[in-house]
Amino acid sequence: MKREGMWSLKLSTAALVLIPVAIGINYIGKFFAELLRLPLWLDSIGTALASMLAGPIVGALSGAINNIIYGLTVSPISFVYAITSVAIGLTVGIMAYKGWISNLWKAIVMGLVVGLVAAVVSTPINIGFWGGQTGNVWGDALYAFLLAHNYPVWLASFLDEIVVDIPDKVATIVVAFAIFKGLPKGLISLFGGGKEIEKL
Amino acid sequence: MKKIIVDNLKYRYPSAQELALKGISLEIEKGQFIGVIGPNGAGKSTLCQALVGLVPHFYHGAYGGSVVVGGLEVLKSEISALALKVGLVFQNPFTQVTGAKLTVYDEVAFGLENMGLDRAEMIERIDRALTLLDIYRYKDRNPFDLSGGQMQRLAIASIIAMKPQIIVLDEPTSQLDPQGSEEVFRAVDKLKSEGMTLVMVEHKIEKIAEYADKVALLSGGELVDFDRPIRVFSRPDLERFGVAAPVYTRICRDLKIKDEKTGLYPITLEGAVAAVGSLE
Amino acid sequence: METLSLYVDRDSPVHRVDPISKLLYILAATAIPIILPSLLTAAVVLAISVALLLLGRTFRRVIPLISVIVFVLLTILIIQGLFRAGNVTPLFQLGSLIFYREGLLYAVRISLRVINIMLAFAILILTTKPSDLFETLVRKGLSPRIGYVLSSVLQIIPQMQNTVGTITDAQRSRGMETEGSLAVRLRAFIPLIGPVVMSSLTQTRERSIALEVRGFSAKGKKSFLNEEIQEPYHRFIRWGLLLSIILALVWRVAA
Ligand SMILES: Nc1ncnc2c1ncn2[C@@H]1O[C@H](COP(=O)(O)OP(=O)(O)O)[C@@H](O)[C@H]1O
Ligand SMILES: [Mg+2]
Numbered sequence: 121m122k123r124e125g126m127w128s129l130k131l132s133t134a135a136l137v138l139i140p141v142a143i144g145i146n147y148i149g150k151f152f153a154e155l156l157r158l159p160l161w162l163d164s165i166g167t168a169l170a171s172m173l174a175g176p177i178v179g180a181l182s183g184a185i186n187n188i189i190y191g192l193t194v195s196p197i198s199f200v201y202a203i204t205s206v207a208i209g210l211t212v213g214i215m216a217y218k219g220w221i222s223n224l225w226k227a228i229v230m231g232l233v234v235g236l237v238a239a240v241v242s243t244p245i246n247i248g249f250w251g252g253q254t255g256n257v258w259g260d261a262l263y264a265f266l267l268a269h270n271y272p273v274w275l276a277s278f279l280d281e282i283v284v285d286i287p288d289k290v291a292t293i294v295v296a297f298a299i300f301k302g303l304p305k306g307l308i309s310l311f312g313g314g315k316e317i318e319k320l
Numbered sequence: 321m322k323k324i325i326v327d328n329l330k331y332r333y334p335s336a337q338e339l340a341l342k343g344i345s346l347e348i349e350k351g352q353f354i355g356v357i358g359p360n361g362a363g364k365s366t367l368c369q370a371l372v373g374l375v376p377h378f379y380h381g382a383y384g385g386s387v388v389v390g391g392l393e394v395l396k397s398e399i400s401a402l403a404l405k406v407g408l409v410f411q412n413p414f415t416q417v418t419g420a421k422l423t424v425y426d427e428v429a430f431g432l433e434n435m436g437l438d439r440a441e442m443i444e445r446i447d448r449a450l451t452l453l454d455i456y457r458y459k460d461r462n463p464f465d466l467s468g469g470q471m472q473r474l475a476i477a478s479i480i481a482m483k484p485q486i487i488v489l490d491e492p493t494s495q496l497d498p499q500g501s502e503e504v505f506r507a508v509d510k511l512k513s514e515g516m517t518l519v520m521v522e523h524k525i526e527k528i529a530e531y532a533d534k535v536a537l538l539s540g541g542e543l544v545d546f547d548r549p550i551r552v553f554s555r556p557d558l559e560r561f562g563v564a565a566p567v568y569t570r571i572c573r574d575l576k577i578k579d580e581k582t583g584l585y586p587i588t589l590e591g592a593v594a595a596v597g598s599l600e
Numbered sequence: 601m602e603t604l605s606l607y608v609d610r611d612s613p614v615h616r617v618d619p620i621s622k623l624l625y626i627l628a629a630t631a632i633p634i635i636l637p638s639l640l641t642a643a644v645v646l647a648i649s650v651a652l653l654l655l656g657r658t659f660r661r662v663i664p665l666i667s668v669i670v671f672v673l674l675t676i677l678i679i680q681g682l683f684r685a686g687n688v689t690p691l692f693q694l695g696s697l698i699f700y701r702e703g704l705l706y707a708v709r710i711s712l713r714v715i716n717i718m719l720a721f722a723i724l725i726l727t728t729k730p731s732d733l734f735e736t737l738v739r740k741g742l743s744p745r746i747g748y749v750l751s752s753v754l755q756i757i758p759q760m761q762n763t764v765g766t767i768t769d770a771q772r773s774r775g776m777e778t779e780g781s782l783a784v785r786l787r788a789f790i791p792l793i794g795p796v797v798m799s800s801l802t803q804t805r806e807r808s809i810a811l812e813v814r815g816f817s818a819k820g821k822k823s824f825l826n827e828e829i830q831e832p833y834h835r836f837i838r839w840g841l842l843l844s845i846i847l848a849l850v851w852r853v854a855a
Contacts, residue, residue, distance in 0.1 A: 133378075133816055134808040136745055140419070140752040141800050144760040145793075151764055152792045156778055156785040165793070169801070181749075189753045192730060193604045195668055196721030197714070251680050251710050255672045260679070267683035298790065299797050305335040310379070310805055317376045317395075320330045320339075320384025372813055400818035408813045415806035418814070420751035422731060429825040431814035436823045443825075464759070478814060 142166035142182040168296035176213025183209035227297040231290030239282040252277030324348040328385035342541040355528035358538035359562030373402040407479030413471035449481040469500025529587040614656030622724040629720035649719035658726040
């Protein structure tokens with residue numbers, strides 16, 4: 121079965137319908153992480169799944185729309201972090217296409233990369249909006265400590281972000297990977313399968 | 321006039337090894353009611369989806385033979401063009417709601433907006449469809465607040481409003497409670513009396529016996545039989561295909577009461593009563 | 601069923617303004633204080649936003665939105681006031697902690713910017729029905745397919761909320777461990793989300809089919825059941841907002 125190119129801009133109906141579901145999954149992940157008082161956000165499992173199933177474009181759209189809707193309905197500040205969500209969607213989509221979800225170890229490596237990318241993209245936003253803080257208690261404590269010892273803001277801010285992002289994104293990708301592996305073949309081919317009709 | 325012509329239709333899903341349809345041929349006339357029966361996995365849903373073009377255009381995969389619906393060759397037409405000729409209603413009432421509209425009224429408008437109809441025409445069609453399906457009084461409700469039977473009638477109304485010539489119903493009551501099923505069957509009565517061409521997959525075999533002009537019996541992706549219900553239901557090997565004959569047929573068979581004219585076992589209550597009456 | 605939205609149903613002049621004008625206001629309220637970065641500009645924008653929220657009779661609904669970020673803003677004030685590089689002028693002392701003027705000013709500036717953006721968005725969000733916003737955007741050229749996605753997210757999240765409520769109740773009654781060590785709680789995560797995620801992904805096939813058979817992929821031009829509401833004064837507002845951004849730019853270049 122031939123796969124459609126990774127960057128195909130033709131969004132199939134199935135791929136579009138996947139986006140709201142992905143955002144719903146992001147929501148549930150966050151809800152249960154809070155219910156279980158986990159020290160993680162786990163709020164991008166759906167975006168990661170959309171990327172694994174339907175590629176980087178659909179993943180990026182899921183990320184962007186996720187933050188737009190949160191911005192419209194929960195807290196406007198969420199809009200600006202749409203860029204981070206898009207970066208997560210793109211990274212997972214590209215790496216998944218290149219085979220980084222063939223086993224658990226590769227998925228963990230992907231989680232590390234996604235965490236790094238998320239931190240790199242979020243840091244300028246954090247600096248612009250919050251003077252470099254993230255709002256996470258542990259990260260901000262580290263940030264205050266580094267500033268007090270005359271480290272530059274960008275480094276303090278980046279480290280503030282990354283101590284939270286790396287464990288969070290590794291956990292997110294591992295959960296998404298586990299779910300992806302349990303999906304029926306017919307469903308996976310609906311999103312990623314070839315688009316041509318073979319003649320019988 | 322022929323509404324549907326299926327000629328040697330073969331199909332395999334992209335993730336599958338085996339053919340889901342292995343060379344099906346049948347023709348359906350305008351205004352006919354066709355019942356489709358057969359065991360699970362026989363290919364009934366696949367056939368339904370082939371009539372509206374989802375097979376092959378939505379799933380892709382491997383396709384052979386041809387289907388012509390309302391004059392359009394399915395393989396060469398887009399699903400949205402076919403949707404104006406033939407509508408599809410399926411099992412799950414919940415997933416048939418678009419999920420993007422906040423009221424029943426707007427939900428029916430969804431397909432009409434996609435067709436680009438003007439406002440006045442839309443309103444006329446929506447009012448008529450909601451009235452026909454007896455759900456006009458819920459027009460301002462959120463679709464997800466309806467009961468299963470009401471939601472399923474909303475799905476039918478949404479299809480009716482697009483004015484197709486043919487409606488395909490794939491087990492429209494299998495996920496409903498008895499009351500919801502009854503509501504949907506009453507709607508099917510109405511569609512039939514409006515002279516609509518209907519194709520219905522249904523496990524409640526008595527309903528097929530009551531409505532159908534012809535019955536298609538499918539098994540393992542092949543069309544085993546395509547004939548008048550009384551002929552299909554009196555096949556001695558019917559049970560081998562996982563289909564139980566209507567209860568009246570079974571009673572008459574046990575009592576060895578045949579219809580005088582046809583020499584076959586009756587399939588409806590009326591038929592059974594007539595056959596018993598002619599015994600005296 | 602409710603949909604997800606912060607919209608407050610009132611009849612006010614602000615409610616009657618079209619969504620595009622409100623989007624332009626967000627643009628202006630964000631851009632102008634960046635173009636003219638003085639505390640005065642930020643304060644003027646703040647005052648206008650507050651006035652519009654009062655006029656829209658939705659001011660009270662802003663308070664919970666703002667209070668979410670107040671805590672973060674406070675920590676910014678403290679951290680920057682104490683540690684910002686370039687802190688030279690001590691302003692006051694709490695115990696052994698010295699707060700500096702530069703850091704505090706910087707923190708105030710950041711806080712004003714964040715609050716301004718929040719308030720501008722709040723005007724749009726609190727006084728516009730999301731469905732109206734999306735429909736307007738589609739009329740103005742947003743792909744109707746993306747319009748569909750936006751509207752359906754607003755319905756899917758409350759549905760997920762319901763499902764999640766049912767699951768937690770069921771799992772609690774079966775003695776699920778939401779307490780205990782971190783390892784125990786981590787292990788509880790997958791069984792909680794797994795089934796909902798699986799079933800909602802499986803439903804995408806049928807939902808797509810339902811859309812397809814209703815002409816979702818039709819190439820022709822779409823129409824709208826609702827009539828577009830257009831008032832002549834909407835255009836004045838839009839041009840006025842664009843003009844104010846341009847004026848700010850001119851001012852900046854000239855000064
Ligand atoms: N999306 C799909 N992908 C792969 N195989 C499928 C898919 N849908 C159905 N099939 C297979 O095609 C065959 C016919 O299925 P179906 O038409 O659903 O049967 P029925 O409706 O009569 O129960 C079955 O073997 C089924 O497993
Ligand atoms: Mg079926």
